[in-house]
Amino acid sequence: MKKITILLMLLTVPFINMAQTFEFNNSDDGWNVMTGFSATNNATFMTLTTDPGNGTSKNPFFGTVSAGVDTSLGSYIGITLKNSDADGPTYMRVSYPKQSSGRVFKNIDITAGDTDFKTYWIDLSNSNWTGTMDDFKIHFKATGNTDYILPTNSVNIDIDKIEFAAQPTTTEQHIYEFNTDNDTEGWDQTNGTISGPSNGILTFTPNQNSYAKIKQLLHHVDASQFSRVHITLKNLSTNDDVIRLIFNGDSNNAIDQQISTNDSDFVTYDIDLSSSSAWTGDVLVTIAFRDADNPNQAGQSSGTGDFLIDRIEFTNQSGVDNNTLSFLDVYPNPTTDFINVQTKNTISKINIVDMTGKSIFKQYNIDKPSQRIDVSKFTPGIYLIKVEDIFHHKSTQKFIIFK
Numbered sequence: 001m002k003k004i005t006i007l008l009m010l011l012t013v014p015f016i017n018m019a020q021t022f023e024f025n026n027s028d029d030g031w032n033v034m035t036g037f038s039a040t041n042n043a044t045f046m047t048l049t050t051d052p053g054n055g056t057s058k059n060p061f062f063g064t065v066s067a068g069v070d071t072s073l074g075s076y077i078g079i080t081l082k083n084s085d086a087d088g089p090t091y092m093r094v095s096y097p098k099q100s101s102g103r104v105f106k107n108i109d110i111t112a113g114d115t116d117f118k119t120y121w122i123d124l125s126n127s128n129w130t131g132t133m134d135d136f137k138i139h140f141k142a143t144g145n146t147d148y149i150l151p152t153n154s155v156n157i158d159i160d161k162i163e164f165a166a167q168p169t170t171t172e173q174h175i176y177e178f179n180t181d182n183d184t185e186g187w188d189q190t191n192g193t194i195s196g197p198s199n200g201i202l203t204f205t206p207n208q209n210s211y212a213k214i215k216q217l218l219h220h221v222d223a224s225q226f227s228r229v230h231i232t233l234k235n236l237s238t239n240d241d242v243i244r245l246i247f248n249g250d251s252n253n254a255i256d257q258q259i260s261t262n263d264s265d266f267v268t269y270d271i272d273l274s275s276s277s278a279w280t281g282d283v284l285v286t287i288a289f290r291d292a293d294n295p296n297q298a299g300q301s302s303g304t305g306d307f308l309i310d311r312i313e314f315t316n317q318s319g320v321d322n323n324t325l326s327f328l329d330v331y332p333n334p335t336t337d338f339i340n341v342q343t344k345n346t347i348s349k350i351n352i353v354d355m356t357g358k359s360i361f362k363q364y365n366i367d368k369p370s371q372r373i374d375v376s377k378f379t380p381g382i383y384l385i386k387v388e389d390i391f392h393h394k395s396t397q398k399f400i401i402f403k
Helices: none
Strands: 003-007 019-022 033-035 037-041 046-050 061-064 076-083 091-097 103-109 117-123 136-141 156-165 187-190 192-198 201-206 212-216 219-222 228-235 242-247 250-258 267-272 285-290 307-315 328-331 338-343 347-354 359-364 370-374 381-389 394-401
Touching (some): 037 061, 076 091, 103 117, 187 192, 192 212, 250 267, 338 347, 338 381, 359 370
Parallel strands (some): 003 117
Antiparallel strands (some): 019 156, 033 061, 037 046, 046 156, 061 136, 076 117, 091 103, 091 136, 192 201, 201 307, 212 285, 228 267, 228 307, 242 250, 338 370, 347 359, 381 394
């Protein structure tokens, strides 16, 4: 079966893993503490079925009181599940007891309507993570840690594996375009909030007077293959003027890049990574957003504006050119039913707006230098078509639709 890995929290340890695993092969493996669920054991996974909802039943969970996890082997839990129903929960919490009273909770967003199993990794580290841990609960809620009301028709969640390990497994990826709504492509936040992505843009809102950052936890970069990064963003902050690149958690060998503030458009920064001794092997990247002159603490974010991130690409190409497209042809113009868009390079994005500035058509991941667009259902009038290629060269042309 295909499995997708989604990670939470920063990795700062070498890529060596020791695991303690529950595989649910014709057994519940001791995970039989449940509220709001019934369970069925299958050959290679356990199926959790929610109780029929009555409008008030909410937030089901399952767990164990006999896990016997040696916390010294690592603090990560990986939960491999398939949340196949569109009405399934969209938020998951893992809890374990505090040494005094109460419980430690760790949270992550999850998807619903899955066709494949996905693995969600969560860092359980806390001052209470010590000794042998027996008691775990996995709670299901709705986005934003809100109540998940059990549907009238029961939904199923298949649990394939739960493992405790020193660190998760990552895969190689070096381009992030954020073209799938709500897919962060493995980027997670610390001291801030990630929104979206939406319409190809990932938004990060830093907390005020904090070390705000986004961390790549799903994919690593092979430093032997790439020596630079191009980051395209719009900085709406009035004070945050530096982005800091941190590799595998080694802040002593970070790279700082001065950035503009109060941007009116997107800017691409070309950064040489090879100057850092930490840029070696398989690297997990963190991007911190900093106010170099923050009077509270130099380097903390001022929290005075969002960062809109369009693209992050690790490459060997230097000298990013932010000029307009050298060639853009839009024809026929005027038109009645369709237009052709032609450039010299591969097109990344197309956006058509009317004369009020309202976007009426968007397209991403075109992956060729030309595109044909049906405009037959557009209201007759004047429009602007905005085109961007994969090198972030941009151009805008006016065209007319008549009937």
